[in-house]
Amino acid sequence: MAERVLYGYYRSSAAYRARIALNLKGLAYQYRAVNLLKGEQSSPAYLAVNPHGLVPLLDDGGVRIAQSLAICEYLDEAYPDSPRLLPAAPAARAQARAVALAIAADIHPLQNPRVGKYLQAEFGVGEEGKTAWIRHWIRVGFDALEPQLAAVPARYALGDQPTLADVCLLPQVFSARRFGVDLAAYPHIVRVAEALERLPEVAAAHPSLQPDAV
């Protein structure tokens, strides 16, 4: 059987998305850690795998796919017999993608290590300033997501089955906690995150359970 390898880093929220998607779909994989703190994402060996120097990257039997959302959509299309991450109906599909993109395209990139490093190196922003920046942009995103989730009377973000929206939401909540965002103002986001964490497949994807966790 062809090898399936996920390149990731335990507390990368984008890699966490890919792990949740693989687990929800019941697809086994090997995990290859890329240490972002040591700069391994910029090593010639990793750049040969992913020239963008970012994790995650999925190698599915020789098919290499970067970008967590592309990985999730690929898994859904390549393995349609396991639970679907994207609903069948066009409107529901679009809603799942919209929540996923609000997180993956609008919130998360602003908290990336390389963005923080640039703020420090070019603009003299200190650790505290960097954390304030990250918290600010998470709050801006969560302020908009909270009423959206409040309007859905269901267990997960958009219904009673986890979708791509949930795959992105939980890792963003993990990062929010990590960076000390006060989540009291986001009861529905926390409620959905806690419901997701109760799923064994999702729980197994948690950063603290990965082989490279420190």
Ligand SMILES: N[C@@H](CCC(=O)N[C@@H](CS)C(=O)NCC(=O)O)C(=O)O
């Ligand atoms: N849009 C990409 C984002 C990937 C990304 O930003 N990964 C981060 C970790 S969460 C990374 O590898 N950062 C390396 C760096 O900033 O040097 C995705 O969804 O996969």
